Amino acid sequence: MTNFVLYGSQASLFTGKVRGYMNWKGLTYEEKAVDETIMKTVILPHVGWPVIPVLQTPDGRVVQDTADIIAEIEATYPEPSVMPAGPVQRFASLLMQVFADQWLLLPAMHYRWNYNEDWISTEFGRSTAPDASATEQHAIGKKRGEKFRAMVPLLGIDEATIPGIESSYEQFLSEFSTHLEQHDYVFGSRPSFADFSLLGPLYAHLYRDPASREVMERVAPRVARWTERTISGEDRDGYLIGNDTIPETLEPLFRRHSAEHLPVLAAVNTLFDQWSATASSGDELPRSFGRVPFTAGGSEGQTLALSFSLFRLQAALDALQGLSDSDRANAEGFLKRINAEELLSFKIGKLLVRKNCKLCLA
Numbered sequence: 001m002t003n004f005v006l007y008g009s010q011a012s013l014f015t016g017k018v019r020g021y022m023n024w025k026g027l028t029y030e031e032k033a034v035d036e037t038i039m040k041t042v043i044l045p046h047v048g049w050p051v052i053p054v055l056q057t058p059d060g061r062v063v064q065d066t067a068d069i070i071a072e073i074e075a076t077y078p079e080p081s082v083m084p085a086g087p088v089q090r091f092a093s094l095l096m097q098v099f100a101d102q103w104l105l106l107p108a109m110h111y112r113w114n115y116n117e118d119w120i121s122t123e124f125g126r127s128t129a130p131d132a133s134a135t136e137q138h139a140i141g142k143k144r145g146e147k148f149r150a151m152v153p154l155l156g157i158d159e160a161t162i163p164g165i166e167s168s169y170e171q172f173l174s175e176f177s178t179h180l181e182q183h184d185y186v187f188g189s190r191p192s193f194a195d196f197s198l199l200g201p202l203y204a205h206l207y208r209d210p211a212s213r214e215v216m217e218r219v220a221p222r223v224a225r226w227t228e229r230t231i232s233g234e235d236r237d238g239y240l241i242g243n244d245t246i247p248e249t250l251e252p253l254f255r256r257h258s259a260e261h262l263p264v265l266a267a268v269n270t271l272f273d274q275w276s277a278t279a280s281s282g283d284e285l286p287r288s289f290g291r292v293p294f295t296a297g298g299s300e301g302q303t304l305a306l307s308f309s310l311f312r313l314q315a316a317l318d319a320l321q322g323l324s325d326s327d328r329a330n331a332e333g334f335l336k337r338i339n340a341e342e343l344l345s346f347k348i349g350k351l352l353v354r355k356n357c358k359l360c361l362a
């Protein structure tokens with residue numbers, strides 16, 4: 001039916017998000033692992049910097065960023081819609097994306113690099129140099145993984161914070177598992193945008209990396225089964241809960257996000273205000289504005305003030321601000337229950353846009 005090409009990797013967090021989604025949409029596509037040739041001939045010329053996943057559409061356009069890739073496909077193949085019908089559910093889905101993309105990154109990076117380093121090095125080497133020996137693959141992969149490994153201390157994953165990051169992640173797993181006792185997916189009996197968002201961190205790093213999978217199977221085997229169903233794109237024909245209802249069993253997950261990530265986002269926003277005071281329209285944002293304090297599972301540390309996290313938040317805030325009065329009352333009740341009322345007045349001082357696959361001031 002189609003000939004999309006997805007350039008990505010089995011080991012990549014954000015490729016998993018798109019792969020599960022494309023499988024569920026029932027699209028035929030070819031997934032190509034990114035080697036040096038593809039990097040030089042497709043990714044760098046079209047995207048401008050080394051990042052995956054990248055989608056090539058049947059008419060030859062190249063799209064980067066998982067949210068844009070999903071939006072591109074939804075525009076061409078609207079049914080079944082990945083977004084729930086309810087406007088507050090849609091807002092909650094975008095908030096879940098902030099949590100999944102930007103905050104579950106911490107446990108994902110921790111478990112990968114502190115428990116699976118040798119395995120993932122060989123895995124990186126296997127995809128770059130499939131014909132090399134295991135020892136060579138390990139050496140090649142170790143080099144390729146250096147830039148990701150280097151993120152671990154910058155994200156604030158260290159001796160002082162690891163106990164809290166692990167405790168928070170295990171509690172998250174239990175909370176999600178409790179939800180899955182009632183519902184097969186986030187909003188009902190078929191997956192939607194929030195599931196594919198969660199799939200990013202939960203698939204490659206926290207399910208597929210072997211030492212991480214042991215944790216998931218021990219603490220929340222139900223989440224492991226959800227991961228398997230979601231990556232393979234099962235349950236195309238199920239239902240999503242009606243009446244714009246957000247299941248109560250999701251609230252503990254959102255409350256965790258409110259407690260741990262919202263203070264980080266507020267601190268990033270303050271640094272963004274300072275940076276943007278002297279910046280001009282069209283200027284590219286730095287990837288981070290330095291570091292800001294965080295607390296996870298009772299441990300305190302400093303994490304990167306990622307500029308992209310504000311862009312993901314901006315999408316959720318746009319959905320919140322676009323609600324009708326009656327929907328807004330429903331959203332206010334939800335935000336109160338998840339301790340996130342501050343989102344009602346949260347202002348990102350200047351509009352963020354992506355230009356040529358880079359984050360810029362509008």
Ligand SMILES: N[C@@H](CCC(=O)N[C@@H](CS)C(=O)NCC(=O)O)C(=O)O
Binds near residue numbers: 051067
């Ligand atoms: N916001 C991007 C993030 C993509 C991303 O961070 N991809 C990782 C691999 S999973 C990567 O290639 N990172 C390279 C880098 O950040 O320099 C998306 O949603 O597509």
